[in-house]
Amino acid sequence: MRVAFISLHTSPAERAGTADAGGMNVLIRALAIALRQAGIDVEFFTRRSSPGQPATHVLEDGIVLHHVDAGPPRPLPKSQIDQHIDEFRANLGSLDRFDLVHSHHWMSGVAAIPLAREAGIPHLMTFHSVAAHPNSSLRDGEPAESPARLDGEIYCATQSDLILAVSRHEAAVVIGRCQADPEQVMIVRPGVDTELFHPADGEVWTPDPRVAPGYLLFAARLQPLKAPDVAIRALALLPEAERPHLVVVGQASADFADYEAELHRLVADLDLTSVVTFLPGQDRESFARIMRHASIMLVPSHSETFGLVALEASSSGVPTLAAAAGGLTEAICNGHTGDLVPTHDPRDWAEALLRLLRDPERRARMAVTARERAETMTWAHVADRTLQAYRRAIANGAVKHVTFIHAHPDDETLASGALIAHLVDEGLKVSVLTCTRGEMGAVVPGPLSHLAGTPALEQRREAELAGALDSLGVHAHAYLGMPPARAADEPRRYLDSGMRWIADGVAGPGEQADERSLTSADEAEATADIAAFLRKMHTDLVVSYDDDGGYGHPDHVRAHHLSRAAAEEVGIPFAALTTNRELAARWFDLEGYRPRVAKALRHHRTQLTVHDDDRSITHSGGQPDTIVTSTGLRGEVPHLP
Structure with missing residues (x-):
């Protein structure tokens, strides 16, 4: 290419x-x-x-x-x-x-x-x-x-x-x-050269004899948009005994010919000449060395589409204090790789800066977390994602809309939440079709236990699902049998079939399942309802469970067969979710979406409990489980970002 x-x-x-x-x-x-x-x-x-x-x-x-x-x-x-x-x-x-x-x-x-x-x-x-x-x-x-x-x-x-x-x-x-x-x-978020930008690992160094170790760093073109004046004014507000050196790296362009002189005058007016050093723009190796020996990176910009320098600081193991502006809220994991300041008031910046300076243990934790995050955002990853975009643009029949089909509320997040959020972030349209409302499912013991077996449980789970989908960024959703997921004029409800083990490793519908249950529904009718939704959404790709339903639940298995048949009827690809990397035609490592998936799962309070580590959950029946962020797709998988 x-x-x-x-x-x-x-x-x-x-x-x-x-x-x-x-x-x-x-x-x-x-x-x-x-x-x-x-x-x-x-x-x-x-x-x-x-x-x-x-x-x-x-x-x-x-x-x-x-x-x-x-x-x-x-x-x-x-x-x-x-x-x-x-x-x-x-x-x-x-x-x-x-x-x-x-x-x-x-x-x-x-x-x-x-x-x-x-x-x-x-x-x-x-x-x-x-x-x-x-x-x-x-x-x-x-x-x-x-x-x-x-x-x-x-x-x-x-x-x-x-x-x-x-x-x-x-x-x-x-x-x-x-x-x-x-x-x-x-x-397609920017990446970082993790070999060039790396932690100092105990080496003591400063870019100028006038600069004391543990200096603060500001690096950008010198223009009002980048707000170097905020960094300088915040420094002036710190107690003199706790005031570190500030290194300002950058120059002004022709559009801002007088601005650099204004900054020098500001430094002089605030009596900061001895603790502020201006350096010109640096080559990449020199800048990386200046970066990794800083104690805190300051990014007070009024606007940034992303803020690449913040990611370079993370890769260098340097905590960042950044404005909560634009893409900086994505470049920085607030409280983990740095802190975001909601204003550009130098007093607020001074307070936030002082908190960081007085807590070296917290800065050390941030440094480790920041480096770990940066290692997942290399330029090789960015090139791969960009190449997927190129192929999508070149391919005339590119995927624009993916529909995920699941049997019950919470399945969409448990089985595919990270993938859904990822595709939404990549600009694809994502819709979710839920076959039942999980009426037969158990309820987490506690204040909501009284909902079990009542009509109120259905309403509650509808609300929980709505909250989870909103957290994932999905705004197109329907229940099977209800317009637009209905081929006939009259709507119908497909009910949860429940589950019981009928043989070793083989599950069947629960004892209370009847003719209204998903597993008992007429296959042609249910397939037609799914196909109606796919046509209405202009779906390009259908994603649902693998043929074993993930763990054998009869509604999951049924959803797989119905979804596959509907995709074939409409004439679009069908892909099955899998946790087996060896079987996957395409594998997605989406660890960065863990907090978002955990947030979505917390809406499903009647079905599970999310633990504070955002890594583990306990189902309503007491079974422990882990939150899935890496997943694969089997079958006919067209180009996806």
Whole structure:
């Protein structure tokens, strides 16, 4: 596969923290390297910003970089570069030798989309940042948005074949403000180089003789949006005896030529000259060393689509104090890998910072947790997820809607909760069809025991299921036999069959099962009802139990056969859930979804108890169990993210 990376306004060869280079530059180059290691040919196209830049250059890591004439061959403020989009497009030329185009930032998309259309290849878009709302206070101290940006972002969002958002926050903005089709937005979070960014392991080092060990670190382009002033003002509010050194790494771009001087004046006015050191943008190795020897990373940005530097801090075993803004709420696990501050008031930042400084044991625990989390977010993982997106865009019949079919409330979360949440986060539409309301199930001993065997139990379990689905992010749900999961005019209820062991390892319906039970229902009628739901939802893939129902429950086994038959009737693939990795056609390791799955399971209070470790549960009958986050799919499994 050959992929064109379009990065009009900034080059992947630029050093992060200088001019307009930042997290996006790091991300696109690291992603390109990881894709190349996976066998994908990636070539970059960027604007020529110096007369001496060759037309084509191979970077030291083997990435091919093309310089395209667009405007004067010198650095330009980002706010002026959009005047040269048409020239960039004209000089970029045909892209028909590529399999797809992946544009980064809105100017790149505006330039590349017409060329992708001419070449007949898919266009994928990653925004990296989206324009501040016209009425947003984030605009204070920032140059005015280009008049073309808002319209350009809408154009990119509505005309691209697929949008890869770096966080749920960015996805929501692209859908809500830029009018993107939710089904065409996938979330692919950034990764981190865990070999480059690693803990200091006891080594004592500082980046400058003036800097005392245990320093605080701020690293970003110096502009009001990144709020370095908040970090400086918070430092001034700390007791002098407990005030660590603050290292500020970064430079201002042409759009903020005076801002860096303003920060130096602020430091002088607050009498912090002896404890604040400014350093220019660093090469990656130098920055990684500065990072791992810091005691706390400060990220007070007013807005971040993700906040890659926070993840790099986690990989370095450095706790992060970050603003609860945008994607930072996803880059940081609040209270575990760092703390989120809900305001930008320096007093709140000083209080939060002081709490961390005074609790070295908590910082040490955060450091371990942060590193463990970072190790699950490598660039190899990101490349794999991105490649899945590329294949989805190239494949004309890509999966857009997955329907999960389960027999009883709580099965959806127990058997497939992590997978459901993952697919929702990737931008796929997910619906759930529940066959019964679990009327025959036992009730957890305690305050809800009186519901057992009463009509009130059905109502309670309906409410519990609604809460669980909301936690997983599912908003399309139906009960079998009720519209839209009904082929006939009159609705009907399929009842829980119950369960009893009728032979060694063989289960059958409970003694109270009757003709209304799922296991007794007419197979053709039930299959038709499922098929009606699949057609109504425009389902592309059906997922349900394996042929043994997971553990043999007769309703589970019945749901498997009915779902498989309905999928065949509609003419779409059927995949079975499995916990056996060797049998899986596709395996999903989704440990990061454990807290979300535990939250969903806690809604099912009549059926199970979730323990405080978020790893184990006890069923209503007293059976201990573990929360499943890794699962596989058997059968016909099309490309999924």
